[in-house]
Amino acid sequence: MSSVVVVSSENLDEKQQSLTTSVVQAADKKVNLLGMSRAELEKFFEDLGEKKFRASQVMKWIHQFFVTDFAEMSNISGKLREKLEKICEIKAPEVVHRNYSKDGTRKWVFRVGEGEGSLVETVLIPAEDKTGARKTLCISSQVGCALDCSFCSTGKQGFQRDLTPAEIIGQLWMANYSYMEDVPVAERERTVTNVVMMGMGEPLLNYDAVLSSMRLMLDDFAYGMSKRRVTLSTSGVVPKIDQLAQDIDVALAISLHAPNDELRNELVPINKKYPLQQLIAACQRYLTKDGNESARRHVTIEYVMLEGVNDHPEHAQQLLKLLKNLPSKINLIPFNPFPHAPYGRSSRNRIIAFQKTLSDAGFVCTIRQTRGDDIDAACGQLVGQVADRTRRAEQWQKKVAQRQEILRTQG
Template sequence: MTFQDELAVTLALEDNSLPALAEAEKISLVGSTRAELGAAFLSLGVPEREIKMRTAQLWHWLYFQGATSFDVMLNIGKGLRGRLAETFSLTRPEVIAEQVSQDGTRKWLLRFPPTSADANPGGHGAEVECVYIPESDRGTLCVSSQVGCTLTCSFCHTGTQKLVRNLSTREIVAQIIVARERLGDFPGLTPPTDGLLPGAENRAVSNIVFMGMGEPLYNFDAVRDAVGVLSDGDGLGISKRRITVSTAGVVPQIARLGAEASPMLAISLHAVRDDLRDKLVPLNKKYPLKDLLDACRDYPGLSNARRITFEYVMLKGVNDSAAEARELVRLLKGIPAKINLIPFNPWPGAAYECSDWERIEAFSDIVFNAGYASPVRTPRGRDILAACGQLKSETEKLRARARMVAEG
């Protein structure tokens, strides 16, 4: 359901002379685009000549100040604030569970308000996971773009969870809002005191990667619009060079992503031969390596300053030979690139093992000596299943645990 559809339903409820909309019936404006905020003001009868100004005011409160109530928006008249509060809300996704790894990685299970797209007998909305990874000079938030995933990559835990639905732009952006609140990254908030966040001179959330649940390019419009909200300098202000969209290789959408959103691009590669990649990343059967790499060479804005990141999970005895390292170098010739080598992160029932460390280092050396940066990604959050390829919402267990705590 689009924002306009939701707005029509909300206004219909008001027209039925209900005394007041219940909070759950109100549209949350958190995560909205400028166009959606403008539509919200129009629905309240705000004159068109004021829409741009009112949108800018509300935008600042939502995305720069992190406001949780319309009451604090004192540069908006009291009457209009009241009308906003009667029809809309600033509700965030509910944090169902928060886990903190020994290395400071945080994983949140978020539940969104129910929508018409949620056919859930329990009456609750969609649930996804997002992960925050702190480093000394940055804080990276890994966000989800879908509930579940449709790609069934054989090494990925998320791929064992069937696709439920796409997330809306507002649901994608709301993950960043929640993370910044939990990390004290809005004015007036206090950050956690565990000493695991980036240094005080750095923003807690400085980088965004679309590497959580789902294939971002199968939810193109919402992801594109989310990048626009995140990178807007009057709000969250995250540079597009610090926003990375990762795809398993939805070739027809790659050029469009660069032209319409212009984030950094990452490719989940993982193999240098079509026969093996067909098994690891079944999408390869539809878009084989040649087509994928041709699309990468044509990515708008590609340069040494805007390199493509190729992700390569290291699977013992599967894709980690010296010959495959040399073939990887040959395949990427002429593409400004960085190769992230990812030690395989185990999960229950996985059919693979992580390559031996000596093998990973030898592979990295071959790639590095050919002139490519080839960092080995340090596994983060393994103890809470928050590492790359481990995300999967085991919600029934988490709900049961929450009930036990509540009843205890």
Template sequence: MSANTPITQDVLTIPRKQPEGGKANLVGLTRDALHAALIAAGTPDKQAKMRAGQVWQWLYQKGVRSFDLMSNLSKDYRALLEEHFIIEVPEVVTKQVSEDGTRKYLVQIAGGHEVEIVYIPEESRGTLCVSSQVGCTLTCSFCHTGTQKLVRNLTAAEIIGQVMVARDDLGEWPELGKPNPPEARLLSNIVLMGMGEPLYNFENVRDAMKIAMDPEGISLSRRRITLSTSGVVPEIARTAEEIGCLLAISFHATTDEVRDKLVPINKRWNLQALLDALRAYPKASNSERITFEYVMLKGVNDSDEDAHRLMELIKGIPAKINLIPFNEWPGAPYERSSNNRIRAFADIVHNAGYASPVRKPRGEDIMAACGQLKSATERARKSRKQIEADAGLGK
């Protein structure tokens, strides 16, 4: 299979529900698609490029949700837009705020399904963890989201809509008629590390991130967007070519035997195939290192031997290693490595010349930490015994 061959799954991407009259949602359309939609609705060809630019700025620069507020458009044209289109983003069902300031949103999308979004405030930046699917197909045994069955892919509107919802809550859109100074930006980074495998929903993720990066809208640098994959090897090169963002890999093990249990996609593309793809990654450089995510599981993948083996495996790849203390969830079949064990592992990585930050768990009190996301209505009621059996850990 070539790097440019799209991965196909028996997973539907269902468009946002449309109200009576069949109005189309403008949110999530690429610039070209928006241009075409405006022409189809009756915009003269000669005006379409200008109108598309104006509507784009109202949607993504100013966060406007009503055509009536688009003041540089004539009343007649606003009426035309109202007749043919809607502006719709996911609906917030609940918001929880952690003691450390982390915010977790449960949002509802078409079909009554729910996904979770997490905003993590830090001193120098604010990171939004975005979901790409309802549920997940990968069944990684250490991940709470992985115990939820995959329902469907999110549309581009539902993905970029998560960013818009968070900006709503943060009060980050500028006042009409006033520019938003750079220091007012609370949401400065996006990580595609929420529910789902982004590379199994490539086109919608790509289109949503192109909107996020557009300089006339949300305007995030591609270096402020990180896509995390468990290792969908044929789509890795496309990520560099068609999105251009930073890449993170859910690595988590140093042998195929262990990774087959922790990250079952390894049975399809093993460590050798994954590492070959990463060595060829077009964007990999000292300034754009690949992040290896490594969850620390007591007695499973946290030995000194694992650390040394990891250093051998990634040799030659510009990389940093994010060590993630396991975030426990009800029924989890694993335990978090001790602080001393994590420090010893980190020292080996650091002494080999790699950055080895230990990720500080955020939002644990509201189940918003890495690997804990799982929407309430899709929760699969599994016992610890069932989860261990699924993970291949049964006695």
């Protein structure tokens, strides 16, 4: 964000007003208010010589009525609206592609930088539950992913950079707006009921921006979401799990995928740095940082089912032993193949047998319904386009070529 000189009082004389306007017009770009927290906006308006309550007014217009034109903010003076128009903007990431599935799933591709190598994807999944219609948005936090989980197509794209708060919260803004585009401003309402930080990237490796965005999700002047309906999913960055426990109360999910260190080292390489014993202990500490109506009643365990790899009966028994002292719900995820993936999806019978072992032991264990297959929006299929700074995509392509050559010579 470029620095902007702002007016400090409404009582400036004409010369001072003219000078301020000139400086503002010379600024590199306008200040984007979309990703600002309430505290940041309050300071921004105080620096403008305005009252702090202007922050909550503008937040409501942005995040509850999805207004981007300051002229439509009717409870703000015309003079302030003109001032904001000169130095500010409300700008979500550019939508370069959108696709709506026949099952109601929606996917957006956002451009978050220059060129084709700065594209991220976001998916909204509708469902019915005991509370009524649920719309869960899977949000990305990075362009690509710095981790290299062997079964995830996103990781094979490599990594470019972290997303900013405006680029993160802009995904939620756009998903809500997609249902409200043709609705009069006064009748607009927030539609997305649940958020999972489970899209492209490892959220805890972009900690500050993700934390700021989740605080906006919970803020009553923004999206006003329940703590239990905002979930952060991590592959297991142990120190940041402990930091998260101190900073915010949201639901925690762990991309586990293996019940022992040897297998998890292969599937989720960060396990070599933070092995299972450390990860489970961090989850236990996270749950002990409790409060009134906390989201921290349990940890959600995500377990993608890979044929012949992690789906044997002994793996289910190992998982029971690993989680015996951790309040948790287990979500079994049928693997969604991507081109040249070295894995296959476990059979339906194998997944059901695995679920039964866990359920009989007293765990709440569900099988995730695969949604959005027809638009490549299923779990593990978000790839975007990444200008890879890690050369991981190049290395992956070499491995694929080598494997294809072996198959060709053998065939």
